[in-house]
Amino acid sequence: MMVPRSSRVTLTARRIYTVLLHVSQTRMLAMDSMPLADFMFEAPLIAILRTTGSDGTDRTAAKRYLSEMRSLEVDWESTAPGDGVKWRGFSMLSEVALEVRRGETWVSWSFPPSIMSALRDPQRWARIDLDVLTRLSTYAAIALYEICVRYRDNPGGVTSRKPVGWWTDALSNMPGGDRREWRKFKNERVKEAVEEINRETDLEIELIEHRQARVVIDVQFAVRKRSRHALAQTHDEPVDASLRLRGKTLGIREEKIEILIGEYGEDRVRGKLDLLERRAANDRLRDIENAYSYLRSLLRDDGAPERGDAPVRVAATPTPTPTTTPASEAARSREEGGAGDLIRAMKREVEQLEPAQLQVWVERALQELAAKGLLTAVIRRRASQGDVLHGLLGSVVVHAYATATHGPDWNSPA
Structure with missing residues (x-):
């Protein structure tokens, strides 16, 4: 939960901040370890704006929002049961910079260490679907969705139970929260937010009030995930923002x-x-x-x-008949002039190599991929598991073998 302490947070600023968090967590999940303290995330400014629902033209306003985030102090509190730890006295962004690259404005930013740790922990931070940002029209709806989305796969199906003051802080964009009585805040902010989330998102939520005598003292929400089919009935599925x-x-x-x-x-x-x-x-x-x-x-x-x-491509590898040797089949494929037949013929030759011979070509293919910057962790894992004749690795293995065995023009028609 993020609570502003120094000034009001606008709806657009909250949307932009959510996108920055989303981009940052995506980058961090791709890293092997926590980035250094001076690490800066970056993205094109126009892409950030379009993802929030803007047409991408209001760059001056975006710069103002980014500047406000740099100076805005917030409280950050976990929504997990029993986790009452608060981080106080830090800004939404530690640093932000704008620069022009090849005529395009890019934004770079960094977070305080506490937010970095939360982003790294999937139990503490759940990413909001970015296309939801353009559907929710109030600050309270976005803030409530960000809390409830953590519980969409929770077996209990309910959020943590918190005092009403906690919820007015969490769903308000004003410093210090909204101090009106719960009944008024619920009627003016919460009901509208619940209705919009149920109508526009993949969640169906319900307000649960806990009373002492006649006074509501605690609140929580029941959360149920809607099916993609049910959501598609009310919305044309957009391209994932x-x-x-x-x-x-x-x-x-x-x-x-x-x-x-x-x-x-x-x-x-x-x-x-x-x-x-x-x-x-x-x-x-x-x-x-x-x-x-x-x-x-x-x-x-x-x-x-x-x-x-596009036609369906089938990577067929039929077994050669006893009367056809690999060399003769390759020659016949070359005469017929079929590039696909040539590749399949070469693959069959490679399949018939002894394991030690095959490993020679695998090592050569791995070296070639590394030199080109294409040796990914997935390819290395496939190679270690012996899955060397499929995907990009298999293609390079076959080409390396064919070039060395039949010459550089092996795949040229006769």
């Missing part, structure tokens, strides 16, 4: 991300973005020169598109 933002932060234009989503589906693009982010966070490997090409190669390597008009 977080995917666009993550791609943009890596240097991939939004329209290209949307093309890949249309071709391969959101789930597959999301998974490959995870790999790309982990690769980009690995300081021991060379920088990726073209993030879009790298991402597209990961998707192509993983199999056929899930949607679109």
Whole structure:
């Protein structure tokens, strides 16, 4: 729970801050360890603004919001049962900077150590779905959703039970919270927030009041996760805003991300973005020169598109008949001029190698991938498990073997 202490927080500023937290946690999850104290997260300013629902043109206002976050002091309190630890007297952002790169404004920022630790701990911080930001229209609704989303998979199905003053602090954007009596605050802020969350998000929540005599002293919320089908009945599913933002932060234009989503589906693009982010966070490997090409190669390597008009590609590896030797089959494939047949023929030759012979080509392929900056943790794990003839690693193994055995023109038609 975040409670402003020095000044009021606007709805737009809260949205921007939520996006900064989301970007930062995504980056941190891709890192092997906690970043150093002087580490700065970064993203294109226009991508941050668009993700919050802005058209991306109000850069002057965005700079003002970022400046306010740098000076705004907050209290940060865990919502976990029995965890009453508060962190007081720090700013929403430790440092923020804007710079122009190739004509585009980028924002860099850092957090106080307490927030960094919370982001690193998935039990303490749960990411909000960024497309929800554009659907919720009040500060109270966003703040309440951020609290309740932590409990969507909780077996108990309820949030922590807290005093009414705790909730008025948590759902108010004013310093010191809203000190009106609970009945008025509930009617003017909470009811509207509950209705909007139930209507616009993947959660269904219900207010639970605990009374002593006739006075409400404690409050909690029942939380139930709605199915994606039920949500789709009330909303056309948009392109996941977080995917666009993550791609943009890596240097991939939004329209290209949307093309890949249309071709391969959101789930597959999301998974490959995870790999790309982990690769980009690995300081021991060379920088990726073209993030879009790298991402597209990961998707192509993983199999056929899930949607679109592209034909389904089947990586068939039929067993050679006893009357056909690998060399003669490769020659026949070359004569017929089929590139796909040539590759399959080479793969069959590699499959028939002795394990020690195959390992020679695997080592060579790993060296080649490392030299190109493409040796990911996933590829290394596959190699250690003996899964060396699938995906990008398998392609490089086959090409290395074929080039050395049949010459550099092995895949050229006769």
